[in-house]
Amino acid sequence: MRILAAAGGTAGHVNPMLATADQLIARGHEVIALGTAVGLEADLVPAAGLELVTIDKVPLPRRPSLDLLRLPTRLARTVGTVRTLIRDREIDAVLGFGGYVSAPAYLAARQADIPVIIQEQNARPGIANRLGARWAKGVSLTFASTPLAAKHGMTRVTGLPLRAEISGLAADRTDEARKRFRRERAAERFGLDPDDMIIVLTGGSSGAQQLNRAFAGAADVLTSRAQVLHVTGRGKEADAAGAAGDRYRVLDYVREMEEVYAMADLVVTRAGAGMVAELAALAIPAVVVPLAIGNGEQYLNAKSAIDSGGFLHIANDAFTPDAVREQVVPLLDRQELDRRSAILRAAGVSDGAGAVADLVEGVL
Template sequence: MTQNHNSPLSVVLAGGGSAGHVSPLLAIAAAIRDRTPQAAIVAVGTEAGLETTLVPAAGFELVLIDRIPLPRKPSIDLLKLPWRMRGAVRTAKKILRDAKADVLVGVGGYVCTPMYLAAKSLQVPIVIHEANTKAGIANKLGARYTTYVGTAFAATKIRHAHLVGMPMRHSVATLNRAKAQSAARERLGLDAHLPTLIVTGGSLGALRLNNAVAGAVEALAAAGIQTLHITGKGKSVKAHDGELLRADHYRQVEYVDAMEDVYAAASLLLCRSGAGTVSEVAAVGLPAVFVPLPIGNGEQARNAAELVGAGAALLVPDAELDAHWIESELIPLCLDEPRLDKMSSTASHWGIRDAAERMADMVLAAGGK
C-alpha cells in the first residue's frame, strides 16, 4: 500500500481480550491522537473481549474480527486452523484497505496474528508492543516483519526489542502520590492520616487474597492500619452470619475504576503481579507486596522479579499468603515508614512514565509522518 504523505496519519491498532492488552492499546491510541490530532485511528478486536466496551468508551472506532486460537496440540481446531486463518487474513486485509492504513500497531492476543500477516502482505509497516516478560506467539510472529518492537520489561526476549515501558493511562503516568494522597483517600472513603493498606486482586478479584485479608482484619485494625479491600466484581467477603464482613478501619468495595486514586491513597499495595500492575506501581513509586498468580508459565513471578530484586517490592508465593503472613510480615512493613520510603524511591527509579509517548514516536517513524 502506498502512503499519501499529505493525508492525515491512519493507524490501525490490533489487540484485545484482557485489560492487559486493551489498556496499553488505548494508551498508545491516546498518545498518537495527542501528537497528531488529525490522525485516523481504528482499533481491531473480537466480540468476546473487553475491547467491545472499553474502546468505544474511550472514543475510538472498533471493528471486529474472528477470534482464531492457535492450538498447541493436535485437535479438530488445529485441522481447521489454515482455513480459518485464511478467512481472518482476508478480513484483516479489508480492514487495512478500508482504513487506508499507514501503520498497524499490535499489542498481542489472538486478533494480532491475521492482522500481522495481512499487513506483511500489503506492505503496511508494523509496530509491536509486548507487555509480558515472556513474549506471546502472535507478537513473536509479527516481530519477524518489523524492527519497531517495544517491550514493557528489559528481560523480554523478542526480536528487535526496544525497552519502552508499559503504556498507561495519562492519569496514572502523571500521578504525584504525595500531592494527591489526601484527596484520593477522601474520595475512597478513607481517613486521611492513617497508614493505609489497599488490597486488590484485579477486576476479577483473587480468592486467596480475599481470604487472607478477611482473616487478618482484626489484627490490621489493632495495629492502627486502615484497609481498603477491593474484592473483585461479585466477590464480596462475607462474615460467618452471611452479612458483609465489617471491622474497624476496614472498608470493602467490589471495584474501583480510578486506579490512580488507589495508587495515591495506599501506603502499601497487596496485589497480583500482572504486567500492567507491576509497571504502574513502579511508575508512581508505590511500595507493593506481589502475590503472583500460580498458573500459566510463571509469567507473573517474572513480571515482578526486577522490582523484587531491587528491593522495591516483596513477593510472597500464593500458597504462603494467609492471615498469619499478613500479621507477621505485612503489618510491620506497613508501619515502617523509612522502609516504605526507600521502597518507593527505588520503585520510581525503575518505573517508566512515558511509554505511551515512546510508542507514539515509533508509530510516527514507521508511518513516515
C-alpha cells in the same frame, strides 16, 4: 497516517494501546482500534472516544485440543476480515499489543505488505508477539530482559505506555501539596481517613480468590495497623464479606484505579505487566503474588522491583492468612514503606507512550 491498533481481552493489553493511541492522535495520526465484542476493549475503547472495529475471538491454544483443530479455518476467516478492513480503510500500519486479537492483525498486515509494530508488555513474550516479531519493522519492549526482537527492524526498550490518568498522578506525586490533595480526595471517596495508613488489595478486574480469602482471614490484625480497601473482583464480594467494616472497605470493582493509587501506602496484588509498571512509576511499594499459571511471565514482570527491594514477593501457594500476618503486616511501618518507595523512585520508571509513538513514526 492511519494506524490499526490491535489489543483485546484484558486491561493489560488495552490500556497501553489507549495510552499510545492518545500520543499518536495528538501528533496528527488517525487510530482505529481492533478488538472483540466480548473483551474489556468493548467497554474501554468507546469510553476513551476511540473507534472500535470488532472481529471474532480466535484464541491460540497452548495444548492439543479441538480448538487447535479448528484454528486454521477460524484464523483464515478472521485474517480475511482484517485484510478487508486494511484495504477498505486504507490502513498504513498495524500496531499490536499481543493477545488473540493481534495474531490475525499481524498476518493480515503481512499479506497486505504494510508495516507491523509490536509492543510487548511482559518480560516473557506471548505467542502472538513472537509470531509477529518475525516480520515486524519495530518492536517495543517494556523490560530490557524480554527475549524478543524485530528480525528485520528496530527493537527498543520503551517502558510500558501508561494511561494519561496514571502519568498525571505520577506528576502530582512529585509535589507534596498536590500529592496530599489527591490523597485526601481519594480517601474521602472511599470513606477512609487520609491521616491513617491505607493498604489496598486487588487481584485485578476479575479478582483472585486466593488473595481475597487469605486477606480477609487476617482482617483483625490488618485493621489494627491500617485501613483496608479490598477490591475483590466482580462477583467475588462474598470472599471478603465477613471482614467488612469501618476500617475494612470491600468493593467488587473500581474503574478509576488512579484514585485508589492516590491514597495507597501499600498495594497487595498480582504481577501483571500493567500493574507492575503503574506501581513502579508511582513509587508505591507492593506485595506481589504472581499468578501461578500461564507461562510464568508475572514473576518475571516484577523481578527487577523484587530484587531491588521495592516489592516483596510471596508465592501464590504460600499466600495464606498466616503469611499476611507474618510478612505483610510487618511492612505497615512508615519508615519501611518510605524506604521501599525511594527504591522504586530511584529506578526512574517512565511513561512509554511517547517512546512507542516515536517508534511507530520511525518505522513509517
